Amino acid sequence: MQIVIIGNGVAGMNAALTVRERHADWSITLISEESDHFFSRTALMWIFSGQLSHRDTEPLERDVYERLNFRRVRGRAVGMDTAAKRVQMGGELEDVSYDRLLIACGSRPRPAPFWQGYGDLTGVGHFVTHQDLAWYEREVHGGPSLAGGPPNADAHLSSSTADSPYQPRPAAAEARGHKAREVAVIGGGLIGIEAVEVAHAAGLKPHFLIREEWFWPMALSKQESTWIAARMAEHGVQMHLETEVEGFDSVDGLVSGVRTSKGTVAADAVVVAIGVVPNTAWLADSDLELDKGGAIVVDAGLRTSVPDVYAAGDCASVKWFNGIQRPEQLWYTGRDQGKRVGRALCGDEVTYKRGTFYNSAKLFDIEWTQAGLVGFDLEDEDELYFEESGTVRSTVRIVSQRGQVKGFNLLGRRWNHAVLVRWINERRSPAYVLAHLAEATFDTEFVPALSVPADVRAQA
Amino acid sequence: MYAQGQDGLMSTYRSAWRTRSPRTYALSALIIGLYCALYFTDVFEPIAQALHLRNKWFLYGTVYSILMIGGGLYFLKAHGNSRYHKIRIAVNVAIQVVLGLSLPYAMAFFGHPDYYFSYFWPLKYDYLMPGTLNYLPWYLALYSVVGAFIIVPFGALFFGKRWYCSWVCGCGALANTFGDPWRHMTSTSTESWRFEKVSIYAVLVFILVATAMMFGDWFGGNQIGWFHETAEWTKYIYGFLVGSILSGVIGTGVYPILGPRIWCRNFCPMAAILGITQKAGRFRIAVKPDMCISCGNCSTYCEMGIDVRAYAQQNETFTRSSCVGCGMCAHVCPRGVLKLENAWDENTDKANAGQLTIEF
Ligand SMILES: Cc1cc2nc3c(=O)[nH]c(=O)nc-3n(C[C@H](O)[C@H](O)[C@H](O)COP(=O)(O)OP(=O)(O)OC[C@H]3O[C@@H](n4cnc5c(N)ncnc54)[C@H](O)[C@@H]3O)c2cc1C
Ligand code: SF4
Ligand code: SF4
Numbered sequence: 001m002q003i004v005i006i007g008n009g010v011a012g013m014n015a016a017l018t019v020r021e022r023h024a025d026w027s028i029t030l031i032s033e034e035s036d037h038f039f040s041r042t043a044l045m046w047i048f049s050g051q052l053s054h055r056d057t058e059p060l061e062r063d064v065y066e067r068l069n070f071r072r073v074r075g076r077a078v079g080m081d082t083a084a085k086r087v088q089m090g091g092e093l094e095d096v097s098y099d100r101l102l103i104a105c106g107s108r109p110r111p112a113p114f115w116q117g118y119g120d121l122t123g124v125g126h127f128v129t130h131q132d133l134a135w136y137e138r139e140v141h142g143g144p145s146l147a148g149g150p151p152n153a154d155a156h157l158s159s160s161t162a163d164s165p166y167q168p169r170p171a172a173a174e175a176r177g178h179k180a181r182e183v184a185v186i187g188g189g190l191i192g193i194e195a196v197e198v199a200h201a202a203g204l205k206p207h208f209l210i211r212e213e214w215f216w217p218m219a220l221s222k223q224e225s226t227w228i229a230a231r232m233a234e235h236g237v238q239m240h241l242e243t244e245v246e247g248f249d250s251v252d253g254l255v256s257g258v259r260t261s262k263g264t265v266a267a268d269a270v271v272v273a274i275g276v277v278p279n280t281a282w283l284a285d286s287d288l289e290l291d292k293g294g295a296i297v298v299d300a301g302l303r304t305s306v307p308d309v310y311a312a313g314d315c316a317s318v319k320w321f322n323g324i325q326r327p328e329q330l331w332y333t334g335r336d337q338g339k340r341v342g343r344a345l346c347g348d349e350v351t352y353k354r355g356t357f358y359n360s361a362k363l364f365d366i367e368w369t370q371a372g373l374v375g376f377d378l379e380d381e382d383e384l385y386f387e388e389s390g391t392v393r394s395t396v397r398i399v400s401q402r403g404q405v406k407g408f409n410l411l412g413r414r415w416n417h418a419v420l421v422r423w424i425n426e427r428r429s430p431a432y433v434l435a436h437l438a439e440a441t442f443d444t445e446f447v448p449a450l451s452v453p454a455d456v457r458a459q460a
Numbered sequence: 461m462y463a464q465g466q467d468g469l470m471s472t473y474r475s476a477w478r479t480r481s482p483r484t485y486a487l488s489a490l491i492i493g494l495y496c497a498l499y500f501t502d503v504f505e506p507i508a509q510a511l512h513l514r515n516k517w518f519l520y521g522t523v524y525s526i527l528m529i530g531g532g533l534y535f536l537k538a539h540g541n542s543r544y545h546k547i548r549i550a551v552n553v554a555i556q557v558v559l560g561l562s563l564p565y566a567m568a569f570f571g572h573p574d575y576y577f578s579y580f581w582p583l584k585y586d587y588l589m590p591g592t593l594n595y596l597p598w599y600l601a602l603y604s605v606v607g608a609f610i611i612v613p614f615g616a617l618f619f620g621k622r623w624y625c626s627w628v629c630g631c632g633a634l635a636n637t638f639g640d641p642w643r644h645m646t647s648t649s650t651e652s653w654r655f656e657k658v659s660i661y662a663v664l665v666f667i668l669v670a671t672a673m674m675f676g677d678w679f680g681g682n683q684i685g686w687f688h689e690t691a692e693w694t695k696y697i698y699g700f701l702v703g704s705i706l707s708g709v710i711g712t713g714v715y716p717i718l719g720p721r722i723w724c725r726n727f728c729p730m731a732a733i734l735g736i737t738q739k740a741g742r743f744r745i746a747v748k749p750d751m752c753i754s755c756g757n758c759s760t761y762c763e764m765g766i767d768v769r770a771y772a773q774q775n776e777t778f779t780r781s782s783c784v785g786c787g788m789c790a791h792v793c794p795r796g797v798l799k800l801e802n803a804w805d806e807n808t809d810k811a812n813a814g815q816l817t818i819e820f
Contacts, residue, residue: 010754043755050474056760059769061650145473146481201469331753335773360751362794365467365541369796391543392463414464414796418749442748442799444464444790446543 001026003345004087004096006077007104008032009041010331011313011338013060015102018342020068029071029096031087033156034166035130036074037062041106042331044133048140048198053147074152075159076166077105080286082306091159100308100345103283103296104338107276107314107329108165112186114245115272121248123172123180123255124270127195131168136195138171139180139269140202163281172254172268183207184258184267186245188215190361192273196237197364205236207265209243209258219359219370223385224395224411228363235364240265278315278327291317295327300351302341310344312337321354330359356424358417371420372407374399381406384430386456388412391448396437400430413450414442430460466757466792467541477716478641484716492713499704514568521561524634528553531637538640544787544800548626552633560630575600578628580607582667583730585698589671590678612730613737619802620743621734622785629730631723634712635763636786639720643763643788646719652765656726656782663702664732670698702727721763725782735781742802743785749775752797758789772797 003019005012008030016028039057046052055062065072076090087096109126118124123139126132130150137144153168160167173179183199185192188210199206208215214225215232229239240262249257249264258265278295289297289305295317302310302318313334317327328337337352344350358371374397384398394412398405404427408420419440423433434457438450472478477487497503498520508519532553539545555578564574573596581588587604596604615623625632646652673681673691682688711723724731745768758768764782768789771778790798 040754040756042753043757046469046755046757049469050472051470052756052760053473056644056756059754059756059773141474146476146479147473197469201471332750335754336750358751360795362465365462365465367465367796414799416748417751442746442796444542444544444787445800446547447463 002029002097002099003027003102004029004031004098004100005102005104006031006087007102007106007313007315008035008038008072009104009106009313010038010334011106011316011341012102012104013038014335014338015104015312015342015345016070017068018339019345020070022343022346027071028069029073029098030065031073031075031077031089031096033074033076033160033164035150036072036152036155037150038064039130039150040331041128044127045194045198047145048133048137049201050145050147053145054150055147074155076156076161076164076282078161078282080283080288080309082287082309085308089159090161093159098308101310102341102345103288103304103309103311103315104313104334104341105279105282105315107327108279108281109272110275110277112245112272112274114247118248118250120253121250121255122170122175122253123250123268124248124272125169126165127191127271127273128276129165131166135169135171136198136269136271139173140183140199140204142173142179161282165279175252175254176268180204180267180269182265182267183269183271184209184265185271185273186258187272187274188212189218189273189275190216191276192271193232193363195271195273196232200235200237205238207238207240207258207267208232209240209245209260209265211242211244213242215239215241216363218375219368220409221375221385221397224397224409227393227395227411228366231364231366276314276329278317280315291325293317293326297325300353301349302337302344302352310341312341318352318354321357328354356421358421360415360417363411366411367414369410369415369417369420370408371417372399372405372424374407374409376407378406382430384434384456384460386453388450392443392450394450396452398430398433403429405430405433413447414444416440416442431457434460462541463543464791465542465796466539466794470538472644478644480645480717484642487716488713491715492709495709495713499708514565518565521565524630525557525561527638528556528633529637531634531640535637535640539788539791542787542791545791548787549636552627552629553637555628556630556633573597573600577603578630580604580612580730582608582664582671582733583629583631583728585667585671585703585729589674589695591674612733616734616737616743617741620741620779620785620800621731621738621781621783622743622787622800624734625724625731625784626786631707631711631728632784635715635720635724639712639715639763642715642717642719643721644719644760645717646721646725646763646765648759648762648765648767656765659726660728660732660735660782663706663727664729666698666702667729670694702729719763719765721784724784725764731782731784738783739779739781741779742804743783744777744779744801744803745771745783745789746777746799746801747772747775748795748797748799751795753795755794757792757794758798761788761792763788768798 037058043057075093077087078090079088085098109128125135183204184207185195186209196206196208214222244261247259248255258267280294291297296304296311297317298311302312304311314329317325319325340350340352360369378401382400386396388394397409399407434452441450476483504516504519508516513519532549559578568574586592593601673694677691706727707723714722752772762768766780787800
């Protein structure tokens with residue numbers, strides 16, 4: 001049996017491990033353009049600052065390919081011949097034949113309309129791939145940390161194509177002769193705030209250009225976001241809210257500023273972080289069914305529209321808990337889909353179905369946890385909100401509907417989301433949840449316990 | 461305001477002082493040289509005398525305390541926003557400055573034997589040797605015995621190994637203060653773990669044998685020439701190899717290139733005993749299910765080379781005998797996945813995890 005997996009990210013690698021556990025003798029090929037090793041994409045920011053080395057972000061030992069007998073093809077897949085069951089490779093690489101194929105090719109940065117028509121403008125980039133990281137490191141730090149870059153960084157180039165997100169990007173800093181002094185980050189989401197934080201950690205006072213009225217309205221209320229914004233401002237981040245980017249200024253092909261609806265912001269390095277889209281441009285001519293956004297449509301068994309071809313991770317369009325069909329672009333969902341699709345590759349009937357949504361992040365030094373339905377404007381929605389200040393500063397927002405708790409949005413403390421999800425699934429009342437709320441905290445020792453103010457309890 | 465979690469990003473690998481570089485190798489060689497001079501020559505005696513210290517060991521204690529306090533301030537600057545770290549480091553340094561330096565000095569000054577209340581057998585192996593017990597005043601002898609057989613194991617049973625290794629011990633205090641800049645140098649490789657498993661119990665067996673022989677010697681063995689000689693020789697080798705070379709020269713000397721806990725992880729017999737009791741006790745690191753992003757901060761900054769990420773990825777709450785409970789994994793985790801706790805009750809995370817991922 002020939003198993004071929006495109007992508008050695010969290011989805012692809014977990015699928016490969018699952019298959020190998022069951023079948024010691026099956027041939028497993030991992031095709032990967034970006035890197036030799038499976039790494040944690042979520043950790044790019046720490047590599048940038050120097051907190052982690054590339055090796056530190058790789059969850060498996062580097063000999064795993066030899067040890068588990070995975071064949072590695074380092075290069076770009078450029079198309080598929082589904083009738084002949086073959087993956088076409090770029091450059092001189094031979095096509096790869098499969099019996100069962102998994103596509104786990106992840107996301108790529110969302111292309112920005114305001115960046116079109118600038119030709120070879122240098123100094124503008126993204127923060128999603130290893131190659132983006134290397135570019136941004138060169139702009140701000142002059143290069144990677146003393147731990148170095150990833151091994152064989154350029155091994156894919158001979159098979160790569162110009163439109164690949166894994167193309168290295170020249171840095172304006174090199175042409176200009178000095179490192180970036182003014183950095184601008186466009187796009188107020190999680191990747192944006194990470195790009196801002198790393199520039200701040202490098203000693204800069206980055207500009208943060210956000211189209212919306214406040215930072216990250218998808219996840220935070222205005223009130224909550226105000227705290228994050230104040231914290232960023234304390235650190236010297238220059239926030240530009242309700243600012244629409246229109247284009248760039250440049251000198252000799254090197255970016256010199258960002259033109260916006262509110263004037264020009266001087267910048268010698270610009271990170272465009274307006275989201276990610278499925279990395280499926282190379283599948284445009286194939287007979288796989290893609291959704292509106294370009295994600296590969298899969299059924300509950302993670303099967304695509306073509307027999308023996310599966311998809312998982314960021315590039316797969318799955319049915320969400322609320323019935324909507326779109327990709328889940330999260331680490332733990334990628335891991336779970338990978339494990340499950342691994343069993344499908346073994347021939348099992350599997351069903352993938354996600355439970356109540358949750359996520360967490362760290363926004364500068366403020367920890368954020370969300371569970372359930374927050375920001376969905378439910379019919380008859382109620383909201384409880386309170387803040388703590390003192391040794392611990394935190395905010396708690398509980399969304400409920402007709403006496404049943406539906407969601408939590410929490411800043412400042414650590415929370416065991418598993419308990420919060422259980423309460424949602426048990427349809428607990430706001431009064432019950434408030435009475436037990438401290439049990440769901442997951443703070444480190446000696447952090448004072450949460451106490452719910454009396455007036456909030458009375459309100460419930 | 462921000463009582464937990466790493467505050468700001470670290471720039472560890474962007475400093476040549478914190479990566480394997482000519483600089484850190486030179487620093488390592490310097491420390492090893494100083495330790496050799498201290499243990500095997502008397503070059504520090506005149507300096508001690510010039511400073512009106514009784515002998516070179518008091519000079520060593522003074523330098524040790526200065527490094528610990530300076531390193532402690534560095535540590536607090538880097539991680540002091542966390543309440544766990546603030547309290548822990550303050551207690552550990554205070555105990556060392558009082559019990560490890562000032563009190564013995566004062567006792568010596570008043571003509572007492574200089575006794576270190578913060579050390580127990582087998583770390584201070586002569587505290588349970590019959591010769592020492594006989595020579596100490598009865599209350600100190602009693603403290604030595606109670607310390608080794610009751611305080612140490614029961615402390616670990618209730619609070620984990622950390623009560624000693626990260627809150628009291630002098631080796632631990634130096635590792636977590638002066639040694640903190642190099643904690644990421646500890647190897648996480650499978651080979652380093654294989655080595656540790658063998659070496660730490662080998663030293664434990666060594667000290668058990670040496671102690672038993674000293675008792676045998678005391679209770680009549682010294683009448684038999686060859687036995688007496690072997691016992692003395694065993695004690696001497698232990699003192700030289702483990703007491704000086706492994707704990708001092710190597711243990712501290714390789715901080716800048718192999719991390720600050722080489723001694724604690726691979727050789728300390730006290731750590732071996734504490735680790736065994738910790739496994740049977742309440743202490744554990746709770747893992748919040750399905751929230752880990754596999755970033756590797758925990759494994760990188762674990763000074764004992766434990767692959768914490770591997771447990772976190774598998775939603776597995778765990779207790780490892782080598783874990784000294786420094787709390788750094790939980791501190792640097794950007795998703796708040798880990799939590800150090802003392803609890804007897806069954807962990808419920810597995811049950812909770814079942815609700816997150818719909819099984820098939
Ligand atoms: C900066 C950043 C921070 C993030 N932080 C978080 C977070 O905190 N929490 C969270 O849940 N999620 C986070 N995410 C999202 C998370 O990283 C992704 O959901 C996850 O990595 C997706 O994994 P995957 O296996 O689907 O794809 P990927 O990790 O993208 O892997 C896809 C792989 O496929 C290969 N590939 C792609 N196209 C081709 C081709 N044509 N030919 C050959 N090989 C190809 C490449 O080698 C690539 O490595 C973050 C993402 C970014 C960019
Ligand atoms: S596992 Fe965590 S608490 Fe234990 S030694 Fe490692 S970093 Fe410290
Ligand atoms: S437990 Fe935390 S620090 Fe460790 S890998 Fe997971 S997210 Fe990172």
